[in-house]
Amino acid sequence: MMDLVLPDKVHDESRQGEALVLEQPVTGKNNGRKLYIESYGCAMNFSDSEIVASILAEQGFETTGDHNMADVIFINTCSIRENAETRVRNRLKEFAITKVKNPGLVVGVLGCMAERLKSKFLEEEKLVDVVVGPDAYRDLPNLIDQVDSGQKAVNVLLSREETYADISPVRLNSNGINAFVSIMRGCDNMCSFCVVPFTRGRERSRDPQSIVAECTDLFDKGYREVTLLGQNVDSYKWKKSSESGVLSSELEAQTDQKVSSTGPNLGVADAPVTNFANLLEMVALINPDLRVRFSTSHPKDITDEVLYTIAKYDNICNYIHLPVQSGNTRILDLMNRTYDRDWYINRIDAIRRIIGDCAISTDVITGFCTETDEEHADTVSMMDYVKYDFAYMFKYSERPGTLAAKRYADDIPEEVKQKRLTEIVAKQQEYSYYRAQARIGKIEKVLIEGFSKKSKNDYCGRSDQNAMVIFPVADNYKPGQYVNVLIERTTTATLIGQVIPQTP
Ligand code: 5AD
Ligand code: SF4
Numbered sequence: 001m002m003d004l005v006l007p008d009k010v011h012d013e014s015r016q017g018e019a020l021v022l023e024q025p026v027t028g029k030n031n032g033r034k035l036y037i038e039s040y041g042c043a044m045n046f047s048d049s050e051i052v053a054s055i056l057a058e059q060g061f062e063t064t065g066d067h068n069m070a071d072v073i074f075i076n077t078c079s080i081r082e083n084a085e086t087r088v089r090n091r092l093k094e095f096a097i098t099k100v101k102n103p104g105l106v107v108g109v110l111g112c113m114a115e116r117l118k119s120k121f122l123e124e125e126k127l128v129d130v131v132v133g134p135d136a137y138r139d140l141p142n143l144i145d146q147v148d149s150g151q152k153a154v155n156v157l158l159s160r161e162e163t164y165a166d167i168s169p170v171r172l173n174s175n176g177i178n179a180f181v182s183i184m185r186g187c188d189n190m191c192s193f194c195v196v197p198f199t200r201g202r203e204r205s206r207d208p209q210s211i212v213a214e215c216t217d218l219f220d221k222g223y224r225e226v227t228l229l230g231q232n233v234d235s236y237k238w239k240k241s242s243e244s245g246v247l248s249s250e251l252e253a254q255t256d257q258k259v260s261s262t263g264p265n266l267g268v269a270d271a272p273v274t275n276f277a278n279l280l281e282m283v284a285l286i287n288p289d290l291r292v293r294f295s296t297s298h299p300k301d302i303t304d305e306v307l308y309t310i311a312k313y314d315n316i317c318n319y320i321h322l323p324v325q326s327g328n329t330r331i332l333d334l335m336n337r338t339y340d341r342d343w344y345i346n347r348i349d350a351i352r353r354i355i356g357d358c359a360i361s362t363d364v365i366t367g368f369c370t371e372t373d374e375e376h377a378d379t380v381s382m383m384d385y386v387k388y389d390f391a392y393m394f395k396y397s398e399r400p401g402t403l404a405a406k407r408y409a410d411d412i413p414e415e416v417k418q419k420r421l422t423e424i425v426a427k428q429q430e431y432s433y434y435r436a437q438a439r440i441g442k443i444e445k446v447l448i449e450g451f452s453k454k455s456k457n458d459y460c461g462r463s464d465q466n467a468m469v470i471f472p473v474a475d476n477y478k479p480g481q482y483v484n485v486l487i488e489r490t491t492t493a494t495l496i497g498q499v500i501p502q503t504p
């Protein structure tokens with residue numbers, strides 16, 4: 001499986017399998033046991049690992065970056081494509097060797113693969129002691145106790161309410177500048193190729209006050225960028241009850257039904273609703289020096305109101321990840337994406353009209369069931385139309401239990417999938433370069449994140465449009481600060497330049 005990975009933290013291929021360690025251990029609590037936690041998949045999974053570490057830190061666990069030193073190894077897994085699962089299986093083989101050396105070691109599988117395979121995991125992988133789905137992390141202390149008493153443990157219950165809103169995540173491997181903040185969980189879209197609705201359950205939004213409180217706390221601690229995370233951020237919705245304070249999105253759905261069948265229920269109908277545009281605004285207002293990013297948007301749901309909010313606030317970054325999946329209407333219909341080619345183009349035009357200078361990235365799947373060469377050509381022509389700044393491209397991988405697996409044959413030969421993928425990867429390289437080149441001579445406001453990967457003589461940071469920018473280190477600026485960088489040259493997707501003095 002080949003996918004082009006471009007500089008976007010939300011889809012950072014270089015972080016796959018990263019061991020996550022806590023910079024500062026939680027003081028005052030120590031049970032003498034060490035947790036090693038490794039994450040795969042999307043940013044939501046990395047963010048979940050921070051919740052898991054927080055729950056276990058409360059129990060007195062310390063984190064370690066060396067699995068040979070661990071008393072508990074957790075692997076937070078992804079099921080999105082077959083190769084994501086293969087990676088995890090291979091990693092478990094390595095942990096089996098560690099377990100031979102340390103028989104008391106607890107090995108746990110968390111996340112999407114745990115949810116998909118449930119107790120089958122225990123049968124298939126003998127070294128696994130505990131299997132925990134994404135909504136059951138509060139139960140981890142009990143589950144570990146169960147394993148300590150000699151049993152295997154499983155909790156894969158999905159919840160309609162759990163948002164972990166009250167758990168303040170510890171920040172793992174943090175640079176102290178950027179943080180992910182989960183604003184909702186689950187997904188109610190039934191894209192026919194996708195396993196997520198089965199592994200992460202129903203969509204539910206988190207109380208906006210808890211989101212704003214978390215982001216404010218991050219800003220006070222010196223963080224300067226938050227990325228609001230959800231499978232479909234545009235369907236974020238929270239209704240506050242006038243009497244009791246808060247109402248979960250689950251209760252809200254029931255109340256909506258009541259309103260329509262029995263006439264207006266004034267208590268609730270009057271209650272203010274927070275949608276994604278409102279939430280963005282609330283977070284942007286925390287401080288103009290706090291950059292706000294978000295992922296992932298859905299073409300069906302992204303509203304002009306959201307676009308106007310992005311345009312209104314300088315600190316909401318001009319960058320939208322808007323997965324197209326296919327440029328062909330028949331394939332989009334088979335994928336159950338609930339928009340067609342024209343609708344998607346209309347949303348792109350709206351972004352260009354309302355925000356103007358906004359970077360756009362996408363996800364594309366090649367070789368979906370029955371896709372013809374002509375239909376694939378529509379995806380290529382969509383790329384020509386949008387000229388995406390970045391793209392994540394994948395061959396279709398049939399996932400057990402999905403609508404597509406049930407309804408359609410995975411009938412496109414591997415070589416054809418690969419040929420189409422190679423073609424669009426080459427096309428995207430051209431457009432990434434084209435977009436990067438267009439920045440030459442421009443001044444980019446960059447939030448410095450740290451040293452560049454290649455040299456301690458250079459800093460790196462991101463532009464508002466999410467491009468990676470490299471420039472020389474100097475004494476008068478440091479990580480966490482904003483600088484203006486004049487772009488002089490580029491690679492395919494990285495901008496290179498010099499800091500220029502701040503204009504008053
Ligand atoms: N096969 C290939 N790619 C997939 N994606 C999701 N499910 C599959 C699948 N079964 C891709 C989509 C999605 C991204 C996160 O992963 O492009 O937007
Ligand atoms: Fe994230 Fe989806 Fe992978 Fe789960 S299956 S970790 S939701 S990308």
